[in-house]
Amino acid sequence: MESNSIQVTARCPIRTTLEMLGGKWKLLILFQLSTGTLRFAELKRRIPDISEKMLAQELHNLINSDLIDKQDYHEVPPRVEYALTSKGKLVLPLIEEMRNFALNYERFG
Amino acid sequence: MESNSIQVTARCPIRTTLEMLGGKWKLLILFQLSTGTLRFAELKRRIPDISEKMLAQELHNLINSDLIDKQDYHEVPPRVEYALTSKGKLVLPLIEEMRNFALNYERFG
DNA sequence: CAGTATCCATGGGGATACTG
């Protein structure tokens, strides 16, 4: 590989991050969990336009990526809580940088 | 709105950024342009698995967002170059943070 | 409350051929 033709291969960090965090909802869910543990219904209330299907599906994806974990108290009525894992907390600087980007972009307007 | 129920509304910076940079290709294109001007064919060569349709489409999207601009020299054979705008350069810290995230994530592995 | 199950629509994305 020549030095002046570095490719964006299938295994570059950008693609890795995109695969883990890409899509419409995952970063919004992680951001909501950045301030602490939340239950399913509370997440749905804070992200009003997400469907239950997508919320459940993305929660599973995030668990599989070890970015959040799930605590089921096995109570009736059900109580289930979601929280960031230590790996999940690694996304917080990235989210902060996204906020910075949007703000600066609009400042340049 | 209560202080303990901040919603992720339709106009939050995360959604703004996702709309502008979301999808499979835009960040990869911007990253390739981070080191300087590139022509269409060179971009395609560096991102081998993108189709011409998607490359052209995403270049248009990025131009519309004022993140890159296009210089057409009106020569034969055609010579067209793409480069980051000043707004486009605002994404570089974000890309850097994505690389950091992926690296740290794997370090924790 | 915390989900599944089901069905369905859209458009993101791809393959290929063609053109100035």
Add this chain to the structure above:
DNA sequence: CAGTATCCCCATGGATACTG
């Protein structure tokens, strides 16, 4: 070289109903 034009697939995402 730098794109368009077509045609097509399927994953993403949504609506609604149902359940332990």
